[in-house]
Amino acid sequence: MVPFKKIVICGVGLIGGSLALALRKNGYKGRIVGLERNREILSRAYALGIVDDAGSPMDETFRGADLLVLSVPVAQTGNVLKMVMPYLSAEMVVTDTGSTKTDVIAVAREVLAEKIDRFVPAHPIAGREMNGPDAAVDDLFTGKKTVITALSENRKDDIEKIAGLWEQCGSIIHYLSPDDHDNVFATVSHMPHLLAYGLVDYVANHAKSDLFFQYAASGFRDFTRIASSSPEMWRDITLANRAHLLTEMDAYLEELKNMRDLVEKADGPELEKIYANARRARMNWLNTIENSESKK
Numbered sequence: 001m002v003p004f005k006k007i008v009i010c011g012v013g014l015i016g017g018s019l020a021l022a023l024r025k026n027g028y029k030g031r032i033v034g035l036e037r038n039r040e041i042l043s044r045a046y047a048l049g050i051v052d053d054a055g056s057p058m059d060e061t062f063r064g065a066d067l068l069v070l071s072v073p074v075a076q077t078g079n080v081l082k083m084v085m086p087y088l089s090a091e092m093v094v095t096d097t098g099s100t101k102t103d104v105i106a107v108a109r110e111v112l113a114e115k116i117d118r119f120v121p122a123h124p125i126a127g128r129e130m131n132g133p134d135a136a137v138d139d140l141f142t143g144k145k146t147v148i149t150a151l152s153e154n155r156k157d158d159i160e161k162i163a164g165l166w167e168q169c170g171s172i173i174h175y176l177s178p179d180d181h182d183n184v185f186a187t188v189s190h191m192p193h194l195l196a197y198g199l200v201d202y203v204a205n206h207a208k209s210d211l212f213f214q215y216a217a218s219g220f221r222d223f224t225r226i227a228s229s230s231p232e233m234w235r236d237i238t239l240a241n242r243a244h245l246l247t248e249m250d251a252y253l254e255e256l257k258n259m260r261d262l263v264e265k266a267d268g269p270e271l272e273k274i275y276a277n278a279r280r281a282r283m284n285w286l287n288t289i290e291n292s293e294s295k296k
């Protein structure tokens, strides 16, 4: 059972909207109120039945609320926390869904000050390249991990409440430190997005762009699917996690440089070794982690 009577979700796009839908699907009986910077998006979320009420930053919206979920681009965290500060009651737990954690926690510490114990940072590791409330679905988190990067100030039962919230949506809870979180996701999420955007931008700006797009097939489509994601969200993630991202990009450039040398030397055996190792590692990841976890 989700231990919250009234949940305010700030940012009712893909993730905030999917959370609301997943809670409902899994039997949540309390109220869900949406908050937005964009009235049209909030009206749309209401029309789609994602939220029970379209809220605004005033007492009425927060009266009786015991959970606030921030589901906005990570650079908006400070603005939203400043806006909601006057309405934070003693019972309210605050959490987020941001793809980066160190920056979000730093700004939360600054704004919430002595109330930082209320903030339990979280990141559902599930998503897609579409954004906005129309992209929200009720099974986005089923069988997917949610990482909680708990703070030393957090109360144990607040952490358990946030774990319970995501478990109710079918998610599997993992715990990481904020820095380990940002290191991991720089490599397996943030860098792939940057590479996908970079490749499409490169092809789009090429003198033979029309010809190239004409013949781009499923490999190009798979590799670049995530370049259809929200530019604002990914700008924020890229800048927020730039320290880890730069380290990973430098190391990956070394790998590319090495591969470039092998191509130049026409060193088939060494290239094949890399391809075979990558294929083996990917199959192993699919078989032991990616596909097996989602079947649990």
Ligand SMILES: NC(=O)C1=CN([C@@H]2O[C@H](COP(=O)(O)OP(=O)(O)OC[C@H]3O[C@@H](n4cnc5c(N)ncnc54)[C@H](O)[C@@H]3O)[C@@H](O)[C@H]2O)C=CC1
Residues within 6 Å of the ligand: 010, 011, 012, 013, 014, 015, 016, 035, 036, 037, 038, 041, 071, 072, 073, 074, 076, 079, 080, 097, 098, 099, 100, 123, 124, 125, 126, 127, 128, 129, 130, 131, 132, 133, 230, 233, 237
């Ligand atoms: N898209 C994905 O696959 C995933 C995204 N995340 C994280 O979840 C968060 C939300 O992402 P999405 O739902 O995909 O984005 P989205 O673009 O679908 O939704 C974000 C919503 O926040 C609203 N918003 C922006 N600034 C605001 C402000 N100051 N006050 C109130 N509302 C504001 C926008 O109008 C928008 O409707 C981001 O922090 C992102 O890093 C986490 C996991 C997966």
Ligand SMILES: O=C(O)C(=O)Cc1ccc(O)cc1
Residues within 6 Å of the ligand: 098, 099, 124, 125, 126, 127, 128, 129, 189, 226
């Ligand atoms: O679209 C995809 O496949 C994603 O990679 C979704 C995603 C985007 C951001 C996150 O922080 C977590 C998951």
